[in-house]
Amino acid sequence: MRPIRLSMTAFGPYRDEEAIDFEPLRGRGLFVISGQTGAGKTTVFDALCYALYGAASGEDRAETRLLRSHFAGDDQPTSVELVFETKGRRYRVFRQMAHRRAGNKSETGGKAELYELSADGEAPAVDRFHVKEVDARLEELVGLTRDQFIQIVMLPQGEFRKLLTSDTENKEEILRRLFGTELYRRLEESFAARARELREAVKGDRQRLLYIGEQARSDLPAREESRLAAVLAQEHAGAAQLLDGLAEEERHYEQACRELLEERERAQAAWDA
Template sequence: MKPLKVVLHAFGPYKDKVYVDFSRLNEKGLFAITGPTGAGKTTIFDGICFALFGEASGENRNDQTLLRSHFADDDLYTSVELTFELKGNHYNIFRQKGHQKKQNKGITGDKIEFYKIENEEKVPYCQEFNKTSIVNKKVEELLGINADQFKQIVLLPQGEFRKLLISDTKEKEEILRKIFRT
């Protein structure tokens, strides 16, 4: 999976829309996101993981209330849109996290959309379009790994790659079999 573009809105520390254009990296297969502490590196990882699986990239940040920007106005929804390439195909996933507005009694605004991009047009990738559990399953099927495996092998956030290195042989074998389909 190669991320092409991430758009964060009212996500983490970002009140306004933030665009991260990975397509500018061209054909670089492996890259590092670096910067000083507090620059927002982990927020980018969290955004990618949230778009795909509905959760943050690390166990210590999986409190869903922390994904919403504390600076966001009440009428803004927290959302992430990810466009990525896999096996020569392009996909777009949009996930919006609902929240309780001041005038409402309950949480509103949950939304999820998953598209395959064909001839520059978005075509729904699954029949049950706005059902989180079905979209999550489709993401897992497409990527061939689940959220925990994605966090361990694809993102490698904040030293959590260490978990893969120190995991037992059976767990490593399972992860590697899924990645290489053996």
């Protein structure tokens, strides 16, 4: 995700609209937002995070109402608009914070809108401008949850340690989303499932092999000189050996049947004569 333009109104310390144009940074893979303490760096982080996730960038500002400027007039809504690019496509997200005007009992004015921009203009990127639908679509576009975005994209003051101290599973999930390895994870799971199926199939085949061997021992006449007898005498005979032995026995008894039939035919012919 690459920010293009960020606009804040009645947000943080800004009473009116304040815009940041990131377009001059196009082509730069890395840039720094720097300044003295209190210069407004965290406000920029908060605005980016609020536009994408509807929340601030730090746990100490979990209450979104605290993001509203104390200098804004009662009739001035707090809003953030972000134009960004991801996977070669541009989007515009607009969020307006609900607030309670003087004399009103309930909050009004809350909005969340998401558009895809093109040469022909802009079109809604969701079916309905409901907060949950907009949030879900933005998370899909960015490829990160809010916590992951904070941990690896902006790394606001003092919060880099969250990535360093997060558990292994969380690190794996963050890196998987960051580098787009979800396909390989699904392939790995598919291969693992197939391997389990094959192991179960082999286990079943071994059981059937043991059963066939026992049946051969009990049902077939003893032929000590046969290959099957030698295979059955082994403690761990292989499937191929057992099948070869059974095939040899099949040929043996087919030949014996043919000889008996020929002998019967000769006897019948002698009787008829």
